[in-house]
Amino acid sequence: MQTRALKTLSEIAKVGSFVTAAQHLNMTLSALSMQMKSLEKELGVALFDRSFRPPKLTPLGRSICEHAASVLTAEDALKAACDPNDQLTGRYRLGFVMTASVRLLPDFLISARQHAPHASFGVATGLSETLEAQLVNGDLDGAIVTASTKPDPRLSYHLICEESLAFAVPEEYRGLSPDRLNEQLQFLQFLPDSGIGKLITKYVEPIISRRKRVLVIDSVEAIMECVKNGIGFTLLPEPDIRRYADNRIAVIKSQRNEISRQLVLATLRNASTNRQTELLSELFIN
Amino acid sequence: MQTRALKTLSEIAKVGSFVTAAQHLNMTLSALSMQMKSLEKELGVALFDRSFRPPKLTPLGRSICEHAASVLTAEDALKAACDPNDQLTGRYRLGFVMTASVRLLPDFLISARQHAPHASFGVATGLSETLEAQLVNGDLDGAIVTASTKPDPRLSYHLICEESLAFAVPEEYRGLSPDRLNEQLQFLQFLPDSGIGKLITKYVEPIISRRKRVLVIDSVEAIMECVKNGIGFTLLPEPDIRRYADNRIAVIKSQRNEISRQLVLATLRNASTNRQTELLSELFIN
DNA sequence: GCATTAATTAAAACTTTCTGAATTTAAACT
DNA sequence: AGTTTAAATTCAGAAAGTTTTAATTAATGC
Incomplete structure (x- = not known):
């Protein structure tokens, strides 16, 4: 269905005459007349009572006009969504x-x-x-x-x-060097397959030798909970640590060649x- | 705008490929492709990312699909209103x-x-x-x-x-003949120009001679209020009288050659x- | 009842859309 | 990486649909 025909119908309903509607829409009277005729044919109903001149809308025609208005409103919304106003759409x-x-x-x-x-x-x-x-x-x-x-x-x-990495260690281990920490605690590592995980691995590899004592966990929150309970220490982006840190945790910024994600x-x-x-x-x- | 193109777009979005959409819609792949191209041209936006095969909807394309759905819903409602189901529409x-x-x-x-x-x-x-x-x-x-x-x-x-006419007279005048009523009360006539008014006039003319005493009022309710207050009597369709009658009013059915409206x-x-x-x-x- | 205005009809000019073949292109497969 | 395959695009001509001009018909106003 051609929405243009619906627009024409609306205009006719508004002005009440084919000629003036045709003028407003910049088209020939005969073109308009044929448009309405083919719309009626497509819908299989009489939109106009042509025993009047100008033709008058039938009761059905009036109600089709209202439906047409809602089609046109939806169409306008669609077109408006295409407006290139340098906004994300x-x-x-x-x-x-x-x-x-x-x-x-x-x-x-x-x-x-x-x-x-x-x-x-x-x-x-x-x-x-x-x-x-x-x-x-x-x-x-x-x-x-x-x-x-x-x-x-x-x-x-x-x-x-950009976020720098930081160690989170249980408060009671504060001040120990990574080597000493590694001796006494497990290293809790966030998913080594992930992007950040790879970064952590790379940074931590030369420090944490004993792979046996590494625990892999896929949740930052779970890791932090373990740290709080003195189970191990971890290396994560500082904002992630701060998010879950409390007084049971000491945050130690990484100093050596300042790695960041x-x-x-x-x-x-x-x-x-x-x-x-x-x-x-x-x-x-x- | 052709709603058919919107229907095509919807189908493509649904099945995710031009070929299968073309099959479902019984049209050539090339026709479908051109339809989408001209829709994009009309809207002035890219609906598809054609670096994929099959082409994928762009973010805008996705949101246009939603708009298209509401246009099509409105169109369906319009068409449904044209259904000749032998009901008044x-x-x-x-x-x-x-x-x-x-x-x-x-x-x-x-x-x-x-x-x-x-x-x-x-x-x-x-x-x-x-x-x-x-x-x-x-x-x-x-x-x-x-x-x-x-x-x-x-x-x-x-x-x-069909409604028969009846007299409404103040309760205290019950039983008097029209002639006697006419002597003692004004006749309260409903608009003589109206359809029912003409009928009343025709019926009442031979009975109520003295035109001077006729009062014309355009409201049934007002007339009845006057009758209740003993100002006059009236002749009206019986249902209208019954509507406003109370114990201050006597209803006298017209007997003479049973006139009705x-x-x-x-x-x-x-x-x-x-x-x-x-x-x-x-x-x-x- | 005649003149006027408005809508319809018909045929030609035009525009758009579609078809089928040829071409290009992205993805899948050695 | 090069080849194959399936899918989308492009192209030219055919078909369908619209619009225009001009002629005709119908309703309204004087």
Whole structure:
């Protein structure tokens, strides 16, 4: 069905005559007449009583007019959504690396509501690698991942924030060197397969020799709970530690060659979506 | 805008591939492809990311799909309203002669809600003559009027109900003959210009000679109030009298050659609306 | 009842949409 | 990496649908 015919019908209903409606719509009277005729044919009903001149709407015609108005309203909304007003528009599927989802998501959504009122979002969490694969597959539009040493050439990366790593040790072990800690406590390691996990491994490998005493846990909160109970110590991004720290925990900033993890927004490398990626990343930085 | 293109878009979004969508919609792949291309051109946006095969929806494309769904829903509602299921459908503008509106309208609307759920109504009141003129003008679709002695040849009439006339006199004058009443009281006449008014005039003329003592009032309720207060007597359709009667009033049925008023549904004489008129009149009779 | 205005009809000009073949392209498979 | 395969695009011509001009018919106003 041609929405133009519905627009014509509306105009006729408004002005009450074919001629003036045709003038308002910049079309020939005969074109308008035929348009109405074919609309009637398509719907299989009489919209006008043509024993009057100008023709008058039938009762059905009047009610079709109301329906037409709602079709046109929906169409206008659709067109409005296409307006290129340099705002983020559409439904974006975003991925978050686990630690990032907890901390970045709320601020992101608040910022989005304000600065991208015409966009909506679907959020999934996963490991950096998985998320990047989903991006490449077109199953995600953007993902917050930990910057890797070997970036995917098909993706582009925008730095969102940088977080230095810190040790969390039970309060009673405060002040001990990593070597001594390692002797007395287990090292609680966050998923070594994940982006951040690899970073931790790399940093910690020369210090923590005895692999036997390493415990792998997939939840930051669970690790921190273990530290609080004196079971072991850990190395994690400082904001993650602070999030769960209390007086049972001593936070020791890493000093040696200041290693840090970068959270980046990864998107498909695609010239036509550059502006959208930029707008998206602004929602995280702001 | 062609709603067909929106339907195509929806189908593609649903099945995730152009070929299968084309199969489901019984069209060539190339036709479908071109349809999407011209839709994108019309909207001025990219609906698909064609670096994937099959093409994937862009974020905007996804949100346009949702808008498309609401356009299509509205269109379906429009088409459903055109279904010829032998029910009254559309918006009818009805006229009621004053006395009829008060008594017939509530039952009519109740009946309509039940038997014509897809119809809606606009109601106006007026004198029979005015209403008939509006029918002829196409400003009303139907009117309940008092059957006249000279029916308009352009209108057709359906009998809705027949009401006999009755006198209402103040209780203390009960039993007096019309002549005696006329001597002692004023005759309170309902609008002589109206359909029922003419009927009353015709009936009452030979009885009530002295025109001076006739009072014309345009409201049945006001007339009845006057009768209650002993100011005069009146002749009106019995149901109207009963509506306002109390113990201060004596109702005297007219016996002499049993005159009655017929309430009829008047509509434009028009072959194509015969069925609708029939359905409409059923709503009154039922 | 005739003149006027408004809507319909018909045929030609035009625009859009569709088809089928050829071509390109992304993904899957050696 | 190169080849195959399936899927989407492009192209030219055919078909369908719309609009226009001009002629015709019908309703309204004087």
